[in-house]
Amino acid sequence: xxxxxxxxxxxxxxxxxxxxxxxxxxxxxxxxxxxxxxxxxxxxxxxxxxxxxxxxxxxxxxxxxxxxxxxxxxxxxxxxxxxxxxxxxxxxxxxxxxxxxxxxxxxxxxxxxxxxxxxxxxxxxxxxxxxxxxxxxxxxxxxxxxxxxxxxxxxxxxxxxxxxxxxxxxxxxxxxxxxxxxxxxxxxxxxxxxxxxxxxxxxxxxxxxxxxxxxxxxxxxxxxxxxx
Amino acid sequence: xxxxxxxxxxxxxxxxxxxxxxxxxxxxxxxxxxxxxxxxxxxxxxxxxxxxxxxxxxxxxxxxxxxxxxxxxxxxxxxxxxxxxxxxxxxxxxxxxxxxxxxxxxxxxxxxxxxxxxxxxxxxxxxxxxxxxxxxxxxxxxxxxxxxxxxxxxxxxxxxxxxxxxxxxxxxxxxxxxxxxxxxxxxxxxxxxxxxxxxxxxxxxxxxxxxxxxxxxxxxxxxxxxxx
Numbered sequence: 001x002x003x004x005x006x007x008x009x010x011x012x013x014x015x016x017x018x019x020x021x022x023x024x025x026x027x028x029x030x031x032x033x034x035x036x037x038x039x040x041x042x043x044x045x046x047x048x049x050x051x052x053x054x055x056x057x058x059x060x061x062x063x064x065x066x067x068x069x070x071x072x073x074x075x076x077x078x079x080x081x082x083x084x085x086x087x088x089x090x091x092x093x094x095x096x097x098x099x100x101x102x103x104x105x106x107x108x109x110x111x112x113x114x115x116x117x118x119x120x121x122x123x124x125x126x127x128x129x130x131x132x133x134x135x136x137x138x139x140x141x142x143x144x145x146x147x148x149x150x151x152x153x154x155x156x157x158x159x160x161x162x163x164x165x166x167x168x169x170x171x172x173x174x175x176x177x178x179x180x181x182x183x184x185x186x187x188x189x190x191x192x193x194x195x196x197x198x199x200x201x202x203x204x205x206x207x208x209x210x211x212x213x214x215x216x217x218x219x220x221x222x223x224x225x226x227x228x
Numbered sequence: 229x230x231x232x233x234x235x236x237x238x239x240x241x242x243x244x245x246x247x248x249x250x251x252x253x254x255x256x257x258x259x260x261x262x263x264x265x266x267x268x269x270x271x272x273x274x275x276x277x278x279x280x281x282x283x284x285x286x287x288x289x290x291x292x293x294x295x296x297x298x299x300x301x302x303x304x305x306x307x308x309x310x311x312x313x314x315x316x317x318x319x320x321x322x323x324x325x326x327x328x329x330x331x332x333x334x335x336x337x338x339x340x341x342x343x344x345x346x347x348x349x350x351x352x353x354x355x356x357x358x359x360x361x362x363x364x365x366x367x368x369x370x371x372x373x374x375x376x377x378x379x380x381x382x383x384x385x386x387x388x389x390x391x392x393x394x395x396x397x398x399x400x401x402x403x404x405x406x407x408x409x410x411x412x413x414x415x416x417x418x419x420x421x422x423x424x425x426x427x428x429x430x431x432x433x434x435x436x437x438x439x440x441x442x443x444x445x446x447x448x449x450x451x452x453x454x455x456x
Binding site: 131138148151152156157179181185207218221 | 366407433446
């Protein structure tokens, strides 16, 4: 089956307190998004990457693509007003029956094992959404205060959110709604059951300065393992 | 107002995959729980610490106490079957009207600022529970699958869970229930409204090897800031 990875890098990175959007910050001398692209290029020889970037950063995107292992496997396209619109712009280039990964550009530590397990689970069940259990107590804010929930039932959702192409394409033909916070919520709106698979604690999302420090060290230990 | 910190170190640390419970693993040459004790000793000159440890580790506990800045401010007591029983054992030594912090031994990076803000909020409102917003999408597992929740309403709960002494003592006089996953849930059971305060992303719980790496680096940056 053909594979596409839609890598969403359209964020502005305000939370980092830097003028550079976080997907362009350097990790071991390369932009975060470069590491993310490489993770998918290494997962499958025949994968196509659709890189979604904000208009202002198209030139930066082009330069980064040229430094990857397979620039001719990567298409660059513009992001939209929200994540929904960015992903919608990205998937319009998918015309073959395929498995589609939608992945946060700032989760550059995703492992080959997780990409492969999402692929197989989505082949079998139509979709595969990686999730991990919470190690902390969780409360939900309500109108009159807040309410504890059973921690064993709380799943923290990651990416790549992975779908058979017909499912994601038909879901993104819907009109936009504010309840669409991720791709799973868009697909679920069509009555499709969301299939959670085991995620990875190390598959972190780099949103704050401390995450960058964590990522540096995870990456170092990953490199020493693969060369050891 | 008098202050007590009940530091709960009765866990077995199975998740670390080490034979040493995680609260005794070394960070910058000192056990994790040593760092935690020091954080509270430095927060207030007049604080008393009640250190709750599993029976098998009482000798280890005694040795660690001797290496802290104020061994005579620390009482060591045995843990119970569950966290509820451990905390209940700890708070029996509190006889003065006071503010009581209940804190995970493995959250050794708690800041002075957070301890102080919990103190003031609990003085004013009876209780103060630190919490941070989730940066990831969250789903709750249900009988027939799972359901997305509004991420802006999901609060990840931390410690020190902080209470006026009469409130926590009367709550822990209740019979044990399986729904008691933290001190807030015990107090809430008595119809008391839980008061969330802003926690800290760096106030991490060391439960897995990766957390230890993260803690090493956070501690290093904390030390370089305080000496800089």
